[in-house]
Amino acid sequence: MSSHHEKPLRERRARTSASDADVVARLREIAGAENVLIDADKVEPYAQDAVKEKFPPEAVVLPQTAQEIASIMQLANERLFPVTARGGGVGYSGGAVPIDGGIVIGTDRMSHIKEINADDLYVITEPGVTTYALQQAVEAHNLFYPPDPSSYKNSFIGGNIAENAGGIRSAKYGVTKHYVLGLEVVMPTSEIIRTGGLTSKNVVGFDLTGLICGSEGMLGIITEATLRLLPLPETTATVRATFRTMTEACACVPRFNRARVTPVAIEVLDRNAIRAVETEFAFGFGADAGALLLVAVDGHADEVERASRVVEQVVKDGDGFDVIRSANREEEERLWDVRRALSPAIKKFGTMKFNEDVVVPRSRVPELIERVEEAGRRYETFVVNFGHAGDGNIHVNFMCDRDDAEAMRRARAAVRETFAIAVELGGTISGEHGIGYVKAPYLDMALGATTIDAMKRIKQALDPNGVLNPGKMFA
Numbered sequence: 001m002s003s004h005h006e007k008p009l010r011e012r013r014a015r016t017s018a019s020d021a022d023v024v025a026r027l028r029e030i031a032g033a034e035n036v037l038i039d040a041d042k043v044e045p046y047a048q049d050a051v052k053e054k055f056p057p058e059a060v061v062l063p064q065t066a067q068e069i070a071s072i073m074q075l076a077n078e079r080l081f082p083v084t085a086r087g088g089g090v091g092y093s094g095g096a097v098p099i100d101g102g103i104v105i106g107t108d109r110m111s112h113i114k115e116i117n118a119d120d121l122y123v124i125t126e127p128g129v130t131t132y133a134l135q136q137a138v139e140a141h142n143l144f145y146p147p148d149p150s151s152y153k154n155s156f157i158g159g160n161i162a163e164n165a166g167g168i169r170s171a172k173y174g175v176t177k178h179y180v181l182g183l184e185v186v187m188p189t190s191e192i193i194r195t196g197g198l199t200s201k202n203v204v205g206f207d208l209t210g211l212i213c214g215s216e217g218m219l220g221i222i223t224e225a226t227l228r229l230l231p232l233p234e235t236t237a238t239v240r241a242t243f244r245t246m247t248e249a250c251a252c253v254p255r256f257n258r259a260r261v262t263p264v265a266i267e268v269l270d271r272n273a274i275r276a277v278e279t280e281f282a283f284g285f286g287a288d289a290g291a292l293l294l295v296a297v298d299g300h301a302d303e304v305e306r307a308s309r310v311v312e313q314v315v316k317d318g319d320g321f322d323v324i325r326s327a328n329r330e331e332e333e334r335l336w337d338v339r340r341a342l343s344p345a346i347k348k349f350g351t352m353k354f355n356e357d358v359v360v361p362r363s364r365v366p367e368l369i370e371r372v373e374e375a376g377r378r379y380e381t382f383v384v385n386f387g388h389a390g391d392g393n394i395h396v397n398f399m400c401d402r403d404d405a406e407a408m409r410r411a412r413a414a415v416r417e418t419f420a421i422a423v424e425l426g427g428t429i430s431g432e433h434g435i436g437y438v439k440a441p442y443l444d445m446a447l448g449a450t451t452i453d454a455m456k457r458i459k460q461a462l463d464p465n466g467v468l469n470p471g472k473m474f475a
Helices: 020-031 040-046 066-079 131-139 157-163 208-212 246-258 271-281 301-317 329-340 342-349 362-378 405-424 440-446 449-462
Strands: 059-061 083-086 103-106 113-117 122-125 180-186 192-196 221-228 235-243 265-270 291-299 321-325 352-356 382-388 393-400
Touching: 020 059, 020 066, 040 059, 040 103, 066 083, 066 103, 066 180, 066 192, 066 221, 083 157, 113 131, 122 131, 131 157, 157 221, 180 208, 192 208, 235 246, 235 301, 235 329, 246 265, 246 291, 246 301, 246 362, 265 271, 265 329, 265 362, 271 291, 271 342, 271 382, 291 301, 291 329, 301 321, 329 342, 342 382, 342 393, 352 405, 362 382, 362 393, 362 405, 393 405, 405 440, 440 449
Parallel strands: 059 103, 083 103
Antiparallel strands: 113 122, 122 221, 180 192, 180 221, 235 291, 235 321, 265 291, 265 382, 352 393, 382 393
């Protein structure tokens, strides 16, 4: 779709009704010529997400209004070319990657926070605002938006909603869907609809807000979101403890609740994760460190003091050692450095990272990790496990060399076995990354045929021409 290195838009259902030049001209009329990117070097950044597999689009359009997106979708249905909506492009399942070509709609220019309402505890925002920018904006009003995916400084709110993003605070506060009050959405067939509203209670009609949240950009393009806020907690504190085994560390999780403490975050690292960060950054963990637990609490200062002391006692009673409780914000940040160091630390174990996010009931986490580690040994693949012990969502990372075909085959076999283990233990194959195209081959491991068929019928009803984000989930 560019002047000297154009390739035609792929045909949808074997027909197209206009030349490429005509399509580009229409896109320029809709969004402005400067907001339609067609040169290879300009569309290339929109070709991949964190998976790093590239599928260049023929064009990228950067609209600024819902009406512009509606006009683009109308054109897509007329000419039958695929459209993929994209936010920050930091996902791990390929949900925002244009694997069927066509155009990408980037929400980069839709980056305004329209209203922060402290009385009624909501914020209205466009989809291109980063999670971090939104959090900073509402915190200036002593308000709190809890969802915090690890990519929060780069991920867009629209993408968070499309993927129903989680994060370390989900143990106490839940995930993105628990904070979405209402949406403005451009449907695949170009209609603009509004779902939900400004209130936390709303049972009028079908829950279309819930349907769109987590739909991975397949059922509509989010153009505005009304999000629920909370009062900003006065303070936070963290306790870090080392254990000899994962079983000991995870056994503490239900004990916090029994002690009438609800931690905001409970993060766990396994032996290989500790080995990785220790080798790279020398935190001072000994050879007997088989698991690490990070537990954060928040709230009023007096309650945080009480809760952090309770957490400290629980981990000590659970055979935790080298127990450290933060006394101030600076100490708390240092305790979390080990968690932040994980991603750069494990890169030395392979050029390819299969980053999976299986989830099981909290009590089954030790068994999950034990069996995944055994699978790693059997497939001769280095595996690192860490994540959210508070809600059973563990990030399983198989490391190998991208150029070693046999190592890649073994890693993929280990991934499939990991998914089977998670389902067998009463969990599922993704807690927050979504399905996209990466996990599409495994969907039937987690869902029955009739359930998948019901989802396909919803997709067909809302997107009869199959133009919006094709090739995902059901591929």
